[in-house]
Amino acid sequence: MPELHIVVCMKVTPKPEEIQVDPKTMLIRREQARSEINPPDLNAIELALQLKDQSAARLSIVSMGPPFFEPLLRVGLAMGADGLYLLSDRSFAGADTLATTYVLASAVKKLGHVDLVVCGEESSDGATGQVPAGLAEWLGWPLISLAVEARLEDSEEGILVTRESHGRSLVRGQMPAVLSVKSAANQPRFMDYDRKAWAFEQVPMTVWGPEDLETDAARVGLSGSPTAVTGLREADVRDRRRKRLEGSIENVSRQLVELLDPLLRS
Amino acid sequence: MTRRKGLVLPDKGYEVGEAAASIWIYLEHRQGKLASVSLELLGKARSLAVEAGMDVVGLLLGEALEHLAREAIRHGADEVRLIEDSQLAEFNLETFTDAAYGAIFEGKPAILLLGATHDGRDLAGRLAVRLQTGLNADCTDLLLDSDRGVLISEVTGFGGGIVALLECPQRRPQMSTVRPGVFPLLGADPSRSGEVLRIATNLRENTRKTTVLEHDEQAGVDLTQADILICGGRGMEGDFESLHQLAELLDGEVGGTRPPVDDGYIERERQIGQTGVVCRPKVAFCFGISGAFHFIVGIEKADLVIAVNSDPDAPIFEYADYCIIADVREFIPALRRELEAHRERAHA
Numbered sequence: 259m260p261e262l263h264i265v266v267c268m269k270v271t272p273k274p275e276e277i278q279v280d281p282k283t284m285l286i287r288r289e290q291a292r293s294e295i296n297p298p299d300l301n302a303i304e305l306a307l308q309l310k311d312q313s314a315a316r317l318s319i320v321s322m323g324p325p326f327f328e329p330l331l332r333v334g335l336a337m338g339a340d341g342l343y344l345l346s347d348r349s350f351a352g353a354d355t356l357a358t359t360y361v362l363a364s365a366v367k368k369l370g371h372v373d374l375v376v377c378g379e380e381s382s383d384g385a386t387g388q389v390p391a392g393l394a395e396w397l398g399w400p401l402i403s404l405a406v407e408a409r410l411e412d413s414e415e416g417i418l419v420t421r422e423s424h425g426r427s428l429v430r431g432q433m434p435a436v437l438s439v440k441s442a443a444n445q446p447r448f449m450d451y452d453r454k455a456w457a458f459e460q461v462p463m464t465v466w467g468p469e470d471l472e473t474d475a476a477r478v479g480l481s482g483s484p485t486a487v488t489g490l491r492e493a494d495v496r497d498r499r500r501k502r503l504e505g506s507i508e509n510v511s512r513q514l515v516e517l518l519d520p521l522l523r524s
Numbered sequence: 525m526t527r528r529k530g531l532v533l534p535d536k537g538y539e540v541g542e543a544a545a546s547i548w549i550y551l552e553h554r555q556g557k558l559a560s561v562s563l564e565l566l567g568k569a570r571s572l573a574v575e576a577g578m579d580v581v582g583l584l585l586g587e588a589l590e591h592l593a594r595e596a597i598r599h600g601a602d603e604v605r606l607i608e609d610s611q612l613a614e615f616n617l618e619t620f621t622d623a624a625y626g627a628i629f630e631g632k633p634a635i636l637l638l639g640a641t642h643d644g645r646d647l648a649g650r651l652a653v654r655l656q657t658g659l660n661a662d663c664t665d666l667l668l669d670s671d672r673g674v675l676i677s678e679v680t681g682f683g684g685g686i687v688a689l690l691e692c693p694q695r696r697p698q699m700s701t702v703r704p705g706v707f708p709l710l711g712a713d714p715s716r717s718g719e720v721l722r723i724a725t726n727l728r729e730n731t732r733k734t735t736v737l738e739h740d741e742q743a744g745v746d747l748t749q750a751d752i753l754i755c756g757g758r759g760m761e762g763d764f765e766s767l768h769q770l771a772e773l774l775d776g777e778v779g780g781t782r783p784p785v786d787d788g789y790i791e792r793e794r795q796i797g798q799t800g801v802v803c804r805p806k807v808a809f810c811f812g813i814s815g816a817f818h819f820i821v822g823i824e825k826a827d828l829v830i831a832v833n834s835d836p837d838a839p840i841f842e843y844a845d846y847c848i849i850a851d852v853r854e855f856i857p858a859l860r861r862e863l864e865a866h867r868e869r870a871h872a
Contacts, residue, residue, distance in 0.1 A: 274798065297799040355661075356657070363531050392649045396653055401617055418737075425741040425742055426740050426743035428736070428739075431734045441800065442792050483658070484658030485690050485691065485692050487689070489689035490688050498829060498844055498845045502846075503846055507854055510850065511861070511862040514846065514848070515866050521751075521807060522867075
């Protein structure tokens, strides 16, 4: 029985609450924010690990980004992944969805036999949620989005996916396929203590650049990105009324119900 | 045999100079009705088109949909391109991408707008790559620079903290998706007329690689659709039953912060915030919630926030419209009695 090869796409994102915009340059001060694994990507790796729990599978983490991603991506190895590939080059920087999905798809192709690519629903920074569909299109594979659970069919040619959109569906997908995992669909497992030394100190991380991926220079990074940012600012913090309701508990409850009255009638 | 060089996809897009002076709206429909977001986009496109002297064209895919095409015209479309095929009877991403791509490449719109719904996102993501163009997702506003014919999309990122303006100057169509409720839903104008143009498809039989085996419309919760959201935090000390009772009275949904989810008091699919669900209810109640930023993100778009906490210094009060300093264990029963009394008065 051939081993299933699953690729999990992961990204490192700055903690959103620590992001600031430089008012003069209009650039995002990313360096002032601490980094974390994009939270939905932890749901993606958890779903992939659940498949690996069910049958023999090799799990590779693929990420496009700068070298500083490395220590955080290694957390995925400690959780249970088998290999780590960083797609990194100066020319890859500034990529929008089109250029990002091109590089990710090139890496999946280079990995050779891949049955399944699993992505998080969206990233916490760009939050476009368009990478899974774009990647599926470059690869010419079907996409099953908003997955909450998956298991292999007995024949191992298909995958049975429970997805949540307008209720819940059971979908059969023919592999190879791309899955996007619904945010908060599962509880990502903790690192496996026994894997820690291997994950952080022993296993090498593979770094692939444009020569390795044989990417077309016109399709990567800024030059491969049809969209351009022409303005940037911090969002106005929504000003709430912050009105204190005072009085006895009964009295405050009554005030509140009166305030809600128009809504309760509609 | 020549070695295959990297990933090769033929460029199937079109250039600025080839684009027609039209704004296309993908008309999403479910259970015999046009999606509200599609109608909202028709209204927005109408005002953008008037400024720029462009046509508004609806793109409608499915089976027996003539009446929905007419409805789209009443809501602002000058023309509807209708693709009817038995293979389009249900939404399937692969067949819908194939059919929509054919019509778009034929009509070459300058701008293509879709609702940022589950299906709209997937379709937009595939189409943008097939058309080799730029896509701006989840836009919060759209402007048109009529001199340059360039669409300017406003988006937010980083959990809503940053607003960016984006353009796609060199490729066509300029694609954007917009969430439901961003633009107002304008009324229909029964006097409007327009043409319904039927387009033939060349969909091949049985090419789809995904099949829906079972579907339960009622299963699962979708907190993003809730009008009234009742959230509990650590301060509830696990008593989510009282919140479920309130939810029943208010016809709302219950959500939670991360600690009670981690402790198993409430399902993970009801976790609100950064690593959970981002909601846009009319009212969000926050009971026993301190107000960490990663939770606030999930209710930031609520029309009204009501917070109840016994700690007067809890950060949640900074993000609330109405602040109630009280012990949730005493306040919730009092509120429930008041709501029951209100309901009886309303029925009287």
